[in-house]
Structure formats: C-alpha cells, structure tokens
Amino acid sequence: MTSIHRRLFALSGVSLAAGLLLAPVAHAAETAWPTAKPITIVVPHAAGGAVDGVARTLAERLSAELKQSVVVDNRPGASGLIGTATVARADPDGYTLYFNASIHAAAPLLYKSQVKFDPIKDFTPIGMVAQGALIFSVNPQVPANTVQELTNLVKANPSKYSFATSGFGSAGHLGIAQFAAEAGLADKGIPIVLYKGAAPALQDLIGGQVHAMMDPFLSSLPQVKGGKLRAIAQTGSTRSPLLPDVPTVKEAGFKDFEFYSWYGIWAPAKLPRPVLKALExxxxxxxxxxxFKSKLNGLGFDAVFRNSVDFNKYIISETAKYQTIIEKSNITIE
Known part of the structure; x- marks a missing residue:
C-alpha cells in the first residue's frame, strides 16, 4: 500500500467514525422533543364553548403525560377560519398544535372562496379525542314534548317557527339541516338563524326569539336542568346517562338519524414522524x-381515541357525509 493510499484509508476511517458518532447525535436531535419550550394548542373559537372546554381538558392531561407546559390559545373569528389558517402556516415543530371540532371538515365545503388552507393536506392529524351527541331542545312555550309533535307543529305553521344554530357549518347547523331533510321540512322555508356562538343562540332560544336548537350538552344541559329549555331528544345512538329520560331522535321515529360533534387535535403538515408518534x-x-374520561362524561362527551391514520380516514368519511347534507339542504353562504 502506497503512502497516499494509507492516508486516504486513514481519512476514510476517520470519516466513518465521525459519521457513526454523529448519527446518534442527529437522531437524538430529531427526537429530542419536547424541550423546555411551551406547547401551544390553538383553538379557533372563543373561550367557554364546547371546543374550548374539551381542548382545555386535553391540554391539562397532555401536560401531565409530557411533563411539559401545554397552553390553550383562543383565536376566534370567521367560523374558525382565522385560527385554523394560522396553524396551517406554522412551523411543524410540535410546539404549535391545533384543536377543533367537526367544523374543521365542514367549513371548507361551505367557505370555498374564503378558505386559505386544505383541511387534509395542510395538517397532520394526531388523534381524535372525543365525540358528543347534541341535545335537541325547544323553548318551553313551544307546545311540543316530542320530536314528532314538533315536526307536526312546524309543518302546520312553517312561517311561525325557526331553528337556531351556534354558527354556520357547526355540528348543530348540519344536525338541524339533516333532521329537516329527513322530517320533510327542508322545503318549507323554515328559517335557520345563524349566531356567533352558543351563548347568544341559547339566550334567544330561552327568550323565545327562536324556537328550537341542536347543541352540545356542555352548553345546553345547564339550561335544560334549570328548566329554561325543554329537551325533546338527543342525537346519539343511545341515551346519555345525563338525560336518561330523554329519547334519541332514532327512538322518536327517525331510524336513520344519528349525529355527533367530534373533536380532535392536529399539527401543521410535515410534522416529523418521531414527534408525531410522541404526540400520538x-x-x-x-x-x-x-x-379525562370522567371530566368529559360530566360534560356530556365520550372519550374516544382514534390514532393518526384512523382519524384521517374518519375525517374523509365525515367530509363526504357533510357534503351530502349540504347538497341536499342547499346550504350556501348568502
């Protein structure tokens, strides 16, 4: 072996050794998450609602699991589009996450010209965490104690009654639209009044300005328990133990009706796999x-986990369901 060959061999050995030494370091850097930096969960809705309530419950448990500060940042506006777009543009480093409900899948179908993100391509789904049936309630002055009685009442006087919803494209909005279609009310011209949040919608429902509403247990149950609203049904497949005497819409004669709001957590697209697996x-x-389960059950939700892959499939299937409801009900932005 010549001297030059010996030097090249020696250098290659040094390079190999350096590579072997650097590989674990690079891998460690890739998986060294989280550090002391706080993790922020962006909620694109105002504090106090159902999405915010579930998000804060999850943040508390994630903080315990990761031994890391996890904070909720409410960024409401434009039915959640503003906060959602902010996360879509954020760095995929695991320190900016996003929590939302089923409106994540519905909004892009409704706000086509305004949406600045792709709900699938611009996000990394981490997992579904909960689902909840809705309470179908009426103002106590409405002379209907069952879904069928309300249906008959509205059919006979379509101009006299209106439905409230907490927001355009919300679970309550799509749930009411699906019910109206199945009950034969979709072509009656019954107003669906859109509010900016559950609080003002419930206030007007209690006051009698509107007459019926589908809304999560978190915000509606206290009003029902307090006698300010009358629950005539719930939208899940089975009765909730929180309202054991209130039948499901299925029991009320609408055998194909079942509707849930669901909640999940995402990160921006291209989240490194080690970080995704740690978060998942x-x-x-x-x-x-x-x-977590106990807290959610008390709020009217079920703790339901779907991993990243299954959650992504679920989002796609729910998007197709919402598309059908929107087309059948001819829901458009005015």
Whole structure:
C-alpha cells in the first residue's frame, strides 16, 4: 500500500467514525422533543364553548403525560377560519398544535372562496379525542314534548317557527339541516338563524326569539336542568346517562338519524414522524386516563381515541357525509 493510499484509508476511517458518532447525535436531535419550550394548542373559537372546554381538558392531561407546559390559545373569528389558517402556516415543530371540532371538515365545503388552507393536506392529524351527541331542545312555550309533535307543529305553521344554530357549518347547523331533510321540512322555508356562538343562540332560544336548537350538552344541559329549555331528544345512538329520560331522535321515529360533534387535535403538515408518534402516544394515554374520561362524561362527551391514520380516514368519511347534507339542504353562504 502506497503512502497516499494509507492516508486516504486513514481519512476514510476517520470519516466513518465521525459519521457513526454523529448519527446518534442527529437522531437524538430529531427526537429530542419536547424541550423546555411551551406547547401551544390553538383553538379557533372563543373561550367557554364546547371546543374550548374539551381542548382545555386535553391540554391539562397532555401536560401531565409530557411533563411539559401545554397552553390553550383562543383565536376566534370567521367560523374558525382565522385560527385554523394560522396553524396551517406554522412551523411543524410540535410546539404549535391545533384543536377543533367537526367544523374543521365542514367549513371548507361551505367557505370555498374564503378558505386559505386544505383541511387534509395542510395538517397532520394526531388523534381524535372525543365525540358528543347534541341535545335537541325547544323553548318551553313551544307546545311540543316530542320530536314528532314538533315536526307536526312546524309543518302546520312553517312561517311561525325557526331553528337556531351556534354558527354556520357547526355540528348543530348540519344536525338541524339533516333532521329537516329527513322530517320533510327542508322545503318549507323554515328559517335557520345563524349566531356567533352558543351563548347568544341559547339566550334567544330561552327568550323565545327562536324556537328550537341542536347543541352540545356542555352548553345546553345547564339550561335544560334549570328548566329554561325543554329537551325533546338527543342525537346519539343511545341515551346519555345525563338525560336518561330523554329519547334519541332514532327512538322518536327517525331510524336513520344519528349525529355527533367530534373533536380532535392536529399539527401543521410535515410534522416529523418521531414527534408525531410522541404526540400520538401522549394523546392516547391522556384520552384513556380516568381523569379525562370522567371530566368529559360530566360534560356530556365520550372519550374516544382514534390514532393518526384512523382519524384521517374518519375525517374523509365525515367530509363526504357533510357534503351530502349540504347538497341536499342547499346550504350556501348568502
């Protein structure tokens, strides 16, 4: 072996050794998450609503699982489009996350010209964490104690009654639209009044300015328990233990009707796989923990975990369902 060959061999050995030394370091850097930097969960809705309530419950459990500060940042506006677009543009470093409900899948179908993001391509789904049936309630002055009685009443006097919803494209909006279609009310011209949040919608429902509404347990149950509203049905497949005497819409004679709001957590697209797996695992442990399940059950939700892959499939299937409801009900932005 010549001297030059010996030098090249020696250098190649040094390079190989350096590569072997650097590989674990690079891998460690890639998986060294989280650091001391706080994790922020952006909620594109105002504080106090159903989405915010579930998000804060999850943040508390994630903080315990990751031993890291996890904070909720409410960024409401434009039915959630503003906060959602902010996360879509954020760095995929695992420190900016996004929490939303089923409106994540519905909004792009409704706000086509205004949406600045793709709900599938611009996000990394981490996991679904909960679902909840809606309470179908009426103002106590409405002379209807069942869904069928309300249906008959509205059919006989379509100009006299209106439905409230907490927002355009919300679960309550699409739930009412689906019900109206199945009840033969879609072509009656019954107003669906759109509010900016559950609080003003419930206030007008209690006051009698509107007459019926589908809304999550979190915001409607206290009004029902307080006698300010009358629950005539709930939209899940089975009765909730929180309202054991209130039948489901299915029991009321609409055998194909079942509607849930669902909640999940995402990160921006291209989240590194090690970070995704760490977040997915922490989310699963959080959702399956007794404190999380107990807290959600008390708010009228079920803790339901779907991993990243299954959640993505679920979003796609729900999007197709919402598209059908929107087309059948001819829901458009005015």
């Amino acid at each position: 695992s922490a989310t699963e442990q959080a959702v399956k923990s007794e404190p």
